Amino acid sequence: MITIKEAVIVEGKYDKMRVSALFDTAVIETGGFRVFNDKEKCAVIRELALKRGVILLTDSDGAGFVIRNYLKGAVPADRVKQAYVPEIKGVERRKKEPSKQGLLGVEGMTDEIITQAVLKSGATVAGKEQQPKSALCKADFYELGLSGRENSAQLREKLLTHLGFPRYMTANALLSALRLLYDREELEKELEALKKVYFDYKK
Secondary structure, three states: OEEEOOEEEEOOHHHHHHHHOOEEOOEEEOOHHHHHHOHHHHHHHHHHHHHHOEEEEOOOOHHHHHHHHHHHOOOOHHHEEEEOOOOOEOOOOOOOOOOOOOEOOHHHOOHHHHHHHHHHOOOOEOOOOOOOOOOOOHHHHHHOOOOOOOOHHHHHHHHHHHHOOOOOOOHHHHHHHHHHHOOHHHHHHHHHHHHHHOOOOOO
């Protein structure tokens, strides 16, 4: 089990069970959309964010991103980190029917996927100092062809797939995630490798 400083915010009790088995930290469930009207729950999340920071780990479907964006706007931006699970088709064992979009939720992910999602968010692991990767900015995104170009959306989509991130991520969300994973030189190498695989991309 990995001990981290930040509290992890998930959607439901089964998500909480999965994350609690992997990380030694506070794990709070939103109860899905119920959090929108739960002032006490929101107050707890805000307090946790101020004291130790929070990591948002919601499902990769549209509903998950609605909850993520609501919570992101409810706490100070510098106290929130984003953890993303990939879009994987399937049905959780306890369910008879798939979700509306047919995607597995956090509870349906493997231990490895959940662990990597949380760690990639920039979680503060006990005993390890966090070293920011770089100061990637929007100008880097433009220069690398990830924004402002004719095929930027196509390249971002393929990069999201390559990294195992959900397609609902905005360009700004992707930039925030990449800051934790790569410096400028590393990202350039990753994109060059990606373009060789997806040879139909034109600069």
